Amino acid sequence: MKYNIIRNEKYDFLGQSYSSSYPNLHKYPATMLPQIGSAILKELNISKGTLLDPYCGSGSSFTSALECGITQMYGFDINPLAILISKVKFTKIPLKILLQTKVNLRDEIYEFVKDETNLNKLAKPNITNIDFWFSKEVIQNLNIIKHFIYQIHDENLQRFFLIPFSETVRECSFTRNSEFKLYKMKPDDILNFNPDVFGIYFKRLNDTLSIYSRFYYPKLSDNVKVDVQYSKFQPTKDEFDIVLTSPPYGDSRTTVAYGQFSTLSNEWTGIDYARKIDGMLMGGIKSKYLLSKGLISDSIAAIYKEDNNRALEVSSFYNDLAASIVKVAQTVKIGGKIIYIVGNRIVKNVQLPTDQFIAEKFEENGFKHLITYERALSSKAMPSKNSPSNKTGITVNTMLFEYIVVCEKTTDIINK
Numbered sequence: 001m002k003y004n005i006i007r008n009e010k011y012d013f014l015g016q017s018y019s020s021s022y023p024n025l026h027k028y029p030a031t032m033l034p035q036i037g038s039a040i041l042k043e044l045n046i047s048k049g050t051l052l053d054p055y056c057g058s059g060s061s062f063t064s065a066l067e068c069g070i071t072q073m074y075g076f077d078i079n080p081l082a083i084l085i086s087k088v089k090f091t092k093i094p095l096k097i098l099l100q101t102k103v104n105l106r107d108e109i110y111e112f113v114k115d116e117t118n119l120n121k122l123a124k125p126n127i128t129n130i131d132f133w134f135s136k137e138v139i140q141n142l143n144i145i146k147h148f149i150y151q152i153h154d155e156n157l158q159r160f161f162l163i164p165f166s167e168t169v170r171e172c173s174f175t176r177n178s179e180f181k182l183y184k185m186k187p188d189d190i191l192n193f194n195p196d197v198f199g200i201y202f203k204r205l206n207d208t209l210s211i212y213s214r215f216y217y218p219k220l221s222d223n224v225k226v227d228v229q230y231s232k233f234q235p236t237k238d239e240f241d242i243v244l245t246s247p248p249y250g251d252s253r254t255t256v257a258y259g260q261f262s263t264l265s266n267e268w269t270g271i272d273y274a275r276k277i278d279g280m281l282m283g284g285i286k287s288k289y290l291l292s293k294g295l296i297s298d299s300i301a302a303i304y305k306e307d308n309n310r311a312l313e314v315s316s317f318y319n320d321l322a323a324s325i326v327k328v329a330q331t332v333k334i335g336g337k338i339i340y341i342v343g344n345r346i347v348k349n350v351q352l353p354t355d356q357f358i359a360e361k362f363e364e365n366g367f368k369h370l371i372t373y374e375r376a377l378s379s380k381a382m383p384s385k386n387s388p389s390n391k392t393g394i395t396v397n398t399m400l401f402e403y404i405v406v407c408e409k410t411t412d413i414i415n416k
């Protein structure tokens with residue numbers, strides 16, 4: 001091990017969940033506990049400057065940063081659902097307007113459904129295999145809600161009302177809600193499944209309003225700017241003082257299927273490439289070559305002995321992560337810091353030292369490694385066991401710890 005790891009129990013936050021400090025506005029896989037981000041920023045005495053999260057998901061790093069006084073933030077993610085959640089959390093909308101819009105929406109829907117001849121007037125939405133995932137009644141009612149949300153002209157307001165809509169889509173579909181991947185319920189469960197779409201939507205809307213008004217709105221002073229976009233991180237003319245992020249742990253297909261989790265929501269909100277997202281995320285396209293240099297190469301060689309294909313898939317993830325780190329590194333100011341929170345997954349019984357890889361790549365790009373803390377993983381919403389050897393019945397704990405990697409920029413590689 002080249003970069004020293006320090007076990008730090010302070011960062012375990014044992015027994016704490018996401019909702020212990022800041023409930024999320026919408027379910028999202030593999031979220032980062034905002035408490036971790038705030039604690040490390042405080043430890044590093046960072047309370048101002050511009051922050052970047054290149055894989056921002058539902059925006060937990062922004063929550064952490066806001067808690068510490070940082071007000072200027074930029075985020076990127078390829079998943080449109082992630083960007084929807086992040087945007088809504090950090091866009092200030094007067095509560096009075098939200099409440100009035102809720103009343104208007106409810107009245108409009110109520111008037112519309114009173115007249116049965118209206119029910120067939122709306123065009124059927126363009127969702128892949130729609131009848132496989134939703135009953136006829138659910139499709140009709142979701143379509144009505146969607147129609148009236150899209151009548152809201154103000155984009156920020158419209159996005160706010162799409163958050164409970166997206167949750168309702170998932171809850172009223174035939175997907176097994178306990179899974180991130182798209183699995184259909186068993187036939188018996190489908191027979192007993194008759195969700196009240198309007199009731200669920202307005203209950204979800206009330207929850208969204210309550211969480212937003214208690215936890216997010218009060219922090220959104222006029223100088224807070226959170227600018228997020230759905231794309232890969234593109235170096236901009238902005239320079240960052242701090243990068244705080246939790247990147248994916250591996251490709252979506254074999255770790256966390258962010259795209260699949262979001263497919264129905266993304267399709268219902270008009271994203272036509274929803275089904276392609278997992279392939280667009282890090283490691284989504286299989287590499288032709290093995291990664292044979294650096295600290296990760298021995299582990300990849302060990303996987304290769306067991307399974308050539310898996311070794312190529314793993315190589316592709318680390319190649320993408322390395323390319324992304326090069327871009328991120330360029331845009332950090334000298335003296336600026338990066339904080340990456342990662343897990344070291346196991347593939348074919350080989351543990352991949354992602355924390356070491358990240359420290360190494362930043363050191364190759366003008367940074368100096370400062371600290372790596374190890375924290376026990378207790379409450380991350382992701383599977384802690386899988387079958388990395390692909391042998392039925394043999395499961396291995398894929399990750400019991402997470403690593404908080406901190407590096408500081410010392411040199412501008414381009415100007416060297």
Ligand SMILES: C[S@@+](CC[C@H](N)C(=O)[O-])C[C@H]1O[C@@H](n2cnc3c(N)ncnc32)[C@H](O)[C@@H]1O
Pocket residue numbers: 028029030031032033054055056057058059060061076077078079082231232233245246247248249258280281282
């Ligand atoms: C661990 S999650 C981030 C979770 C986030 N910290 C939160 O608490 O919600 C990783 C994110 O990386 C995104 N992602 C994967 N590959 C990406 C890429 N090449 N560019 C941008 N985002 C990517 C995924 O869509 C996912 O939202």
